[in-house]
Amino acid sequence: MIGVVRDVYERYGFEPLETPAFENIDTLLGKYGEEGNKLIFKILRRGEHEGTGDADLALRYDLTVPLARVIAQHQNELPRFFRRYQIQPVWRADRPAKGRFREFYQCDIDAIGSTSPLVEADVLSAVCEVLARLGFADFRLRLNHRQLLTAILRKAGFPDESHPKTLVAVDKLDKIGVDGVVQELGGETSGFGQAARLLLSEFPPGRGEGVLDRAEHFIDGDDGQAAIGNLRTIVQLANGTAAAGKIVPDMSLARGLSYYTGAIMEIAVPDLAGSLGGGGRYDNLVGMFLGRDIPACGFSLGLERIIFVMNERHMFPPDVTRGAVDVMVTIWNEPSRQDALSLASELRRTGLSVEVYPEAHKIGAQLKYAAGRNVPLITIVGEDERARDEVKIKNLRTREEHSVSRADAGARLRGILASNESASH
Amino acid sequence: MIGVVRDVYERYGFEPLETPAFENIDTLLGKYGEEGNKLIFKILRRGEHEGTGDADLALRYDLTVPLARVIAQHQNELPRFFRRYQIQPVWRADRPAKGRFREFYQCDIDAIGSTSPLVEADVLSAVCEVLARLGFADFRLRLNHRQLLTAILRKAGFPDESHPKTLVAVDKLDKIGVDGVVQELGGETSGFGQAARLLLSEFPPGRGEGVLDRAEHFIDGDDGQAAIGNLRTIVQLANGTAAAGKIVPDMSLARGLSYYTGAIMEIAVPDLAGSLGGGGRYDNLVGMFLGRDIPACGFSLGLERIIFVMNERHMFPPDVTRGAVDVMVTIWNEPSRQDALSLASELRRTGLSVEVYPEAHKIGAQLKYAAGRNVPLITIVGEDERARDEVKIKNLRTREEHSVSRADAGARLRGILASNESASH
Numbered sequence: 001m002i003g004v005v006r007d008v009y010e011r012y013g014f015e016p017l018e019t020p021a022f023e024n025i026d027t028l029l030g031k032y033g034e035e036g037n038k039l040i041f042k043i044l045r046r047g048e049h050e051g052t053g054d055a056d057l058a059l060r061y062d063l064t065v066p067l068a069r070v071i072a073q074h075q076n077e078l079p080r081f082f083r084r085y086q087i088q089p090v091w092r093a094d095r096p097a098k099g100r101f102r103e104f105y106q107c108d109i110d111a112i113g114s115t116s117p118l119v120e121a122d123v124l125s126a127v128c129e130v131l132a133r134l135g136f137a138d139f140r141l142r143l144n145h146r147q148l149l150t151a152i153l154r155k156a157g158f159p160d161e162s163h164p165k166t167l168v169a170v171d172k173l174d175k176i177g178v179d180g181v182v183q184e185l186g187g188e189t190s191g192f193g194q195a196a197r198l199l200l201s202e203f204p205p206g207r208g209e210g211v212l213d214r215a216e217h218f219i220d221g222d223d224g225q226a227a228i229g230n231l232r233t234i235v236q237l238a239n240g241t242a243a244a245g246k247i248v249p250d251m252s253l254a255r256g257l258s259y260y261t262g263a264i265m266e267i268a269v270p271d272l273a274g275s276l277g278g279g280g281r282y283d284n285l286v287g288m289f290l291g292r293d294i295p296a297c298g299f300s301l302g303l304e305r306i307i308f309v310m311n312e313r314h315m316f317p318p319d320v321t322r323g324a325v326d327v328m329v330t331i332w333n334e335p336s337r338q339d340a341l342s343l344a345s346e347l348r349r350t351g352l353s354v355e356v357y358p359e360a361h362k363i364g365a366q367l368k369y370a371a372g373r374n375v376p377l378i379t380i381v382g383e384d385e386r387a388r389d390e391v392k393i394k395n396l397r398t399r400e401e402h403s404v405s406r407a408d409a410g411a412r413l414r415g416i417l418a419s420n421e422s423a424s425h
Numbered sequence: 426m427i428g429v430v431r432d433v434y435e436r437y438g439f440e441p442l443e444t445p446a447f448e449n450i451d452t453l454l455g456k457y458g459e460e461g462n463k464l465i466f467k468i469l470r471r472g473e474h475e476g477t478g479d480a481d482l483a484l485r486y487d488l489t490v491p492l493a494r495v496i497a498q499h500q501n502e503l504p505r506f507f508r509r510y511q512i513q514p515v516w517r518a519d520r521p522a523k524g525r526f527r528e529f530y531q532c533d534i535d536a537i538g539s540t541s542p543l544v545e546a547d548v549l550s551a552v553c554e555v556l557a558r559l560g561f562a563d564f565r566l567r568l569n570h571r572q573l574l575t576a577i578l579r580k581a582g583f584p585d586e587s588h589p590k591t592l593v594a595v596d597k598l599d600k601i602g603v604d605g606v607v608q609e610l611g612g613e614t615s616g617f618g619q620a621a622r623l624l625l626s627e628f629p630p631g632r633g634e635g636v637l638d639r640a641e642h643f644i645d646g647d648d649g650q651a652a653i654g655n656l657r658t659i660v661q662l663a664n665g666t667a668a669a670g671k672i673v674p675d676m677s678l679a680r681g682l683s684y685y686t687g688a689i690m691e692i693a694v695p696d697l698a699g700s701l702g703g704g705g706r707y708d709n710l711v712g713m714f715l716g717r718d719i720p721a722c723g724f725s726l727g728l729e730r731i732i733f734v735m736n737e738r739h740m741f742p743p744d745v746t747r748g749a750v751d752v753m754v755t756i757w758n759e760p761s762r763q764d765a766l767s768l769a770s771e772l773r774r775t776g777l778s779v780e781v782y783p784e785a786h787k788i789g790a791q792l793k794y795a796a797g798r799n800v801p802l803i804t805i806v807g808e809d810e811r812a813r814d815e816v817k818i819k820n821l822r823t824r825e826e827h828s829v830s831r832a833d834a835g836a837r838l839r840g841i842l843a844s845n846e847s848a849s850h
Contacts, residue, residue, distance in 0.1 A: 013779060042468065042469040044467040079797070118781060125766065240767025337541075338661060341547060341550065348437065357506070358506055369504075
């Protein structure tokens with residue numbers, strides 16, 4: 001799976017990058033919003049300070065903030081438009097749930113240095129291509145814009161200082177439903193609760209068609225209108241790409257992370273609450289390290305989430321009935337152990353994967369072990385074989401056995417493997 | 426490089442395993458000796474307990490102890506002889522030095538379930554094959570045995586309770602020299618310091634030949650003699666493998682980790698103080714989790730150390746003068762952005778890696794950017810090309826340009842790439 005992701009990302013011109021598991025704690029704190037802050041794993045300061053309970057390092061919470069730190073630190077060595085992919089684990093002190101772990105892999109792409117909506121379209125195309133290559137056909141790309149959300153919330157009566165909390169509540173919509181969101185915002189009797197219910201009925205999630213027109217009439221202010229124009233351009237630009245027909249503007253998409261400044265997006269499939277991945281534009285994050293803003297846009301696919309859905313849908317090819325190795329070399333007796341290792345070396349040189357049984361147990365026990373491990377072929381070199389410079393080959397699939405000259409053993413074993421495999425198809 | 430390591434390990438019948446970055450702190454504490462304990466990165470307990478400075482998790486310090494935990498936890502699902510490889514980072518709160526980092530990759534193999542010296546020979550063969558495949562010819566495998574060390578130290582006048590400290594001092598021999606070791610053990614005037622100097626002149630490091638005979642006459646006791654027999658068997662068994670001729674018994678090899686119980690080994694190259702990797706037998710470690718011992722033996726290659734030496738020796742092939750992508754698609758003007766993305770999609774479908782310039786800058790600026798990025802080919806679709814359904818291709822290596830039909834663009838670009846490459850060889 002990682003091979004598919006990497007192949008698509010590289011074809012889109014993203015370059016590989018890895019960063020260390022931990023960052024200075026100040027690099028991470030204050031970048032993810034209040035909820036995110038709480039979920040950061042902190043590492044105790046080492047040495048004499050250990051007793052103070054002070055933390056100076058923290059495990060990365062995502063791959064975006066470490067990237068922003070790298071960009072800020074190496075800005076002079078990087079091209080003006082820098083595109084990188086990164087496939088590494090991140091850590092969150094979250095309650096584990098279905099397809100949710102405290103350690104999980106993110107597969108990120110980010111394009112740094114341009115505010116052009118072409119970047120969003122290109123990024124969306126790349127992730128759509130990954131999903132298509134993995135066999136997904138029914139996913140949707142939910143698309144929204146932070147500044148459009150701001151305009152909508154203002155118009156709906158939410159003062160600016162209430163927006164972060166409101167977005168966090170709306171972000172949980174797919175898990176807790178409209179009632180849950182209303183509850184989180186103070187309930188039916190509160191002004192915010194009522195505003196949220198009205199808002200979500202005005203802009204019901206997942207409709208797509210016409211939602212941008214409706215938003216255009218609903219909101220006031222130039223920023224919101226510019227955001228609508230930006231989203232329309234992204235949809236239009238994506239029409240020639242792998243993202244064509246997949247994008248659904250959705251005013252209920254909020255995204256939890258606080259660093260987004262423009263378009264935000266998320267991938268939804270019908271059979272998973274939560275998303276397979278998400279991303280957006282974050283034009284101010286690098287500036288938090290550099291003191292000078294550098295525009296950026298990225299997307300993160302969640303590896304375990306995707307695997308979870310693929311498993312549920314039986315999208316992986318059925319297990320090939322193959323053992324851990326091609327051949328197990330048996331041990332005839334203690335004095336022949338060195339020769340068994342030599343034989344294994346010879347066979348490995350022909351490209352076979354070979355395990356040597358470690359003990360001089362009875363051959364029957366060794367065969368039983370090989371069968372239990374689903375190893376297809378074993379070799380036996382007893383006194384007779386040794387005297388004739390031969391190797392006895394036993395095919396555990398067909399139960400056939402025959403002796404071959406030792407020099408030919410590798411080639412013969414490979415031949416049997418090939419015919420075993422074609423027989424099983 | 427990781428590809429080579431993985432390929433060899435799999436050919437030896439080791440199966441891949443990954444474990445989480447952190448373990449419960451109790452899993453790691455007390456397994457590495459005093460020095461190791463101090464270098465473990467500890468993670469603050471989350472939630473309301475955070476204020477107490479309590480740590481409940483810790484970043485793995487190596488891959489061996491997590492493996493032992495996995496073995497103990499899943500013993501009923503695992504085969505009797507379990508062989509796994511694992512290539513993942515570990516973390517140590519060490520002072521960074523040449524080729525030494527706080528986060529670094531280990532490439533481990535371990536064979537669980539057998540006490541046979543065949544296992545040591547097979548493991549040594551695998552790591553020798555990795556190094557040979559990477560181009561190393563001059564490495565040596567230093568071999569010693571914990572119980573032989575015990576017998577030697579006893580005979581030299583070190584009481585048992587002084588052994589851990591003595592081994593830690595001797596382990597630093599290649600970094601601090603004989604004088605340094607003597608100093609660490611109390612100096613020339615102390616009994617231990619004098620014993621250490623005598624011992625290291627009796628068993629000078631790196632001689633190999635005859636050292637086992639000398640040890641045999643030096644020590645008393647059956648355990649030590651059995652250890653010598655074990656080492657002789659390992660050397661003999663390795664004779665038919667990739668480790669043949671590489672093994673040097675060396676009584677000054679101590680290994681820092683406290684969990685070893687039998688043979689210990691380390692890979693040395695002349696131009697690096699410290700080792701490229703090391704390992705040994707640890708028959709009691711799984712038992713610390715399970716309450717029942719399961720024998721085991723493993724080896725760990727240090728990825729960054731190996732890369733460091735390969736870099737110093739210029740063992741990597743010279744940088745191929747290849748850009749990050751095969752093709753950069755330029756943007757003629759704003760209205761043609763969607764078409765540029767479509768063209769990129771078409772070209773990527775033919776297997777090319779393609780970057781789209783994100784802005785409608787002047788073509789000259791776009792060409793300059795591509796040249797600076799070492800991109801070999803660019804495409805231009807102006808009004809004329811568009812009207813004729815053509816794409817102009819510019820070869821930035823040869824400065825040649827010509828227009829081709831859009832349907833052929835992918836194939837033509839691939840053709841030029843191929844001839845560019847053969848021209849540069």
